[in-house]
Amino acid sequence: MTAEATNTDAGQERVGLLRVLGPVHVWALGVGIVLVGEFMGWNFSVGKGGAFGALIACWVIGLLYTCVAMIDSEVTSTVAAAGGQYAQAKHIMGPLMAFNVGLYLVMAYTMLEAADALIVGDLLAILAAQSGYESLDPRPFVVLIIALLALLNYRGVFMTLSLNFIITAAAFASILILFIGVKPWQPGAILQHQGLLTELPYGWIGVIASFQFGIWYYLGIEGTCQAAEEVRSPSRSLPLGTMTGIMTLLIAATLTWYVCSGLLPWQYLGQATVPLYDASRMTGSLLLQIFLFVGTMFAATASANGCINDASRAWFSMGRDRYMPQWFGAVHPVYRTPYRSILILIPIAVSFAFTGLLDQVITFSILSGLLGYTFMPINMILFRRKWPLGTIRRGYVHPFHPLPAIVLMALCVTTFFATYLGFGTQLLAMMIFYIVASLWFVLHRYKFVRRADQFTMNWPKPQGY
Amino acid sequence: MSNKYEPPTQSGLGQVFDSVFLLALVYVALFIPLVLGLTGAGGTDNMPEVVNWETLEQNAVMQAQWEELGYTAETAAELITHRFDYTIDPLMLILTGAVILGYFIFMVKASDKEYRDVIREKFDS
Numbered sequence: 106m107t108a109e110a111t112n113t114d115a116g117q118e119r120v121g122l123l124r125v126l127g128p129v130h131v132w133a134l135g136v137g138i139v140l141v142g143e144f145m146g147w148n149f150s151v152g153k154g155g156a157f158g159a160l161i162a163c164w165v166i167g168l169l170y171t172c173v174a175m176i177d178s179e180v181t182s183t184v185a186a187a188g189g190q191y192a193q194a195k196h197i198m199g200p201l202m203a204f205n206v207g208l209y210l211v212m213a214y215t216m217l218e219a220a221d222a223l224i225v226g227d228l229l230a231i232l233a234a235q236s237g238y239e240s241l242d243p244r245p246f247v248v249l250i251i252a253l254l255a256l257l258n259y260r261g262v263f264m265t266l267s268l269n270f271i272i273t274a275a276a277f278a279s280i281l282i283l284f285i286g287v288k289p290w291q292p293g294a295i296l297q298h299q300g301l302l303t304e305l306p307y308g309w310i311g312v313i314a315s316f317q318f319g320i321w322y323y324l325g326i327e328g329t330c331q332a333a334e335e336v337r338s339p340s341r342s343l344p345l346g347t348m349t350g351i352m353t354l355l356i357a358a359t360l361t362w363y364v365c366s367g368l369l370p371w372q373y374l375g376q377a378t379v380p381l382y383d384a385s386r387m388t389g390s391l392l393l394q395i396f397l398f399v400g401t402m403f404a405a406t407a408s409a410n411g412c413i414n415d416a417s418r419a420w421f422s423m424g425r426d427r428y429m430p431q432w433f434g435a436v437h438p439v440y441r442t443p444y445r446s447i448l449i450l451i452p453i454a455v456s457f458a459f460t461g462l463l464d465q466v467i468t469f470s471i472l473s474g475l476l477g478y479t480f481m482p483i484n485m486i487l488f489r490r491k492w493p494l495g496t497i498r499r500g501y502v503h504p505f506h507p508l509p510a511i512v513l514m515a516l517c518v519t520t521f522f523a524t525y526l527g528f529g530t531q532l533l534a535m536m537i538f539y540i541v542a543s544l545w546f547v548l549h550r551y552k553f554v555r556r557a558d559q560f561t562m563n564w565p566k567p568q569g570y
Numbered sequence: 571m572s573n574k575y576e577p578p579t580q581s582g583l584g585q586v587f588d589s590v591f592l593l594a595l596v597y598v599a600l601f602i603p604l605v606l607g608l609t610g611a612g613g614t615d616n617m618p619e620v621v622n623w624e625t626l627e628q629n630a631v632m633q634a635q636w637e638e639l640g641y642t643a644e645t646a647a648e649l650i651t652h653r654f655d656y657t658i659d660p661l662m663l664i665l666t667g668a669v670i671l672g673y674f675i676f677m678v679k680a681s682d683k684e685y686r687d688v689i690r691e692k693f694d695s
Contacts, residue, residue: 152654153654198678198681198682198685199681199682199683199684199685199688200681200684200685200688201677201680201681201684202677202678202681203681205677297631297635299631300629300630300631300632301631301632301635306653307653307654307656310656311654311656314654314656368635369635369639370628370632370635370636370650372646372649372650372652373635373636373639373641373646373649376649383639386638386639387635387638387639427577427580429588429589429592430580430584430585430586430588430589431580431585432582432585432589433589449589449593452593453593453596456597456601457600457601457604460601460604460605462604462610464610464611465604465609465610466604469600479674483674483678521666521670525662525663525666526654526656526658527611527612527613527654527655527656528609528610528611529662529666530603530608530609530610531603531609531610532666533665533666533669534599534600534603534608534609535599535600536666536669536670536673537599538595538596538599538600539673540669540673540676541595541599542592542595543673543676543677543680545591545595547680547684549588550588551684552577552578553577553578553580554577555575555577556574556575556687556688556690556691556692557574557688557691557692557695559688560688560689560692566689566693567689570685570686570689570693
């Protein structure tokens with residue numbers, strides 16, 4: 106493979122990331138990160154609003170992601186620079202917004218990685234307890250899984266995402282196998298929807314509250330954009346990989362809700378750590394139980410793997426642009442990976458996984474994602490205002506503008522309110538983190554940023570500037 | 571004379587300090603509140619005086635599923651009776667809304683100021 110090199114602002118050549126990924130890898134990266142949401146976390150929406158509340162949340166938040174996909178398709182297809190939403194923010198809104206968007210990506214993926222590692226540890230502890238060994242400490246396994254995946258990422262992205270494809274496909278297959286195994290064509294034989302489904306336990310305010318964890322069904326699918334710099338044909342591979350990924354998730358979410366709500370009382374389901382595995386235990390089939398154990402392990406591993414990949418690339422991009430210390434902008438001379446950015450995030454993931462507080466670790470990830478979605482409608486409105494249609498070449502123009510932006514903003518505000526219901530203190534803690542980080546950037550970090558280098562697209566000057 | 575801004579070179583020590591600052595911020599703002607139990611969901615419990623499947627309002631199907639999961643009425647009671655507290659404190663709600671809104675307004679304004687530097691240097695110099 107030929108080495109790629111680009112000119113830096115310092116006049117030296119820098120080593121670029123390898124362009125080796127195809128649509129299958131993009132699918133694996135997107136679904137690999139998100140599929141774990143069917144194995145754990147989504148069910149906390151059942152706890153906040155009941156089984157039907159969770160289903161309504163799944164659909165409404167599906168609308169939120171439809172708006173995200175519409176807006177993202179137009180901007181990503183036009184801002185043909187690596188870094189996804191981070192690059193968009195640099196070109197449309199400015200360095201501080203880009204710094205925040207980069208940080209949203211890093212925190213969303215690192216907290217998800219922590220949740221994944223926590224699940225691996227908990228699942229092994231559950232298995233040990235079922236085998237008669239009650240006191241297995243999950244923490245060594247948390248460290249082990251993060252260390253192993255960080256090593257894989259350190260060594261190379263192609264091997265890492267090829268592995269992701271295999272384990273993601275196996276995890277998805279385990280959901281299909283469980284669905285067939287519970288004989289959905291014979292209601293009442295195994296599935297007990299008639300006896301288990303209840304009315305809304307909190308009324309409609311519970312439905313709104315459940316939007317918080319409804320995000321978990323899909324959170325991270327937009328991460329496919331992060332690999333743009335390493336994809337062989339971004340214009341073909343990115344939309345194809347992302348769209349097939351969303352279709353996969355829609356199918357998996359529907360099957361998961363149907364199976365779990367037909368096997369588990371909502372009060373149990375609403376706080377379960379590994380609901381699909383629990384559902385498999387209820388079938389009485391050892392084979393299904395083994396499949397779902399493996400599926401959950403694989404989904405958590407694939408997700409953690411993808412998260413390390415995405416979080417490190419966002420951190421790396423910020424290092425390269427001097428939003429973070431430049432030291433993080435280095436590429437490994439042999440493996441061509443952002444190895445320093447991979448290493449710096451390991452202690453954060455391990456620490457949060459050690460807390461064992463799955464719903465709260467997930468909430469940090471959700472909030473970072475939600476802040477990123479709130480940025481999108483503002484970004485879209487400014488994009489159309491600064492470069493009206495016809496002034497630059499767009500790969501795709503989304504219809505009904507500004508309706509998707511307005512709907513997306515309304516749904517983001519509602520989901521902030523949903524998080525306030527029950528997790529208000531955590532919401533404020535997260536906001537304090539981003540406010541302090543933003544002040545640090547404005548008052549200290551911005552002076553290291555090369556101004557003109559933040560705008561690399563060959564576009565005319567934006568209107569109004 | 572060029573209008574191009576030449577940023578200072580950050581020393582190795584400065585880079586270490588910045589990295590440590592960010593890590594510390596994550597731990598102080600997010601991790602410590604988590605482990606001290608300052609975050610997380612508030613809730614209520616409506617435990618009946620007599621605990622059995624009937625008083626917990628569990629029908630025969632629910633009861634069978636709980637037992638299959640390894641629970642008795644006594645061990646399942648806490649899970650069944652626990653509820654989130656969705657009482658809205660207007661002051662906290664307004665404060666939370668103001669913090670989020672203020673954050674975005676600050677970010678859009680400050681970012682736009684920096685963006686003007688970028689555009690000026692890119693197109694005007």
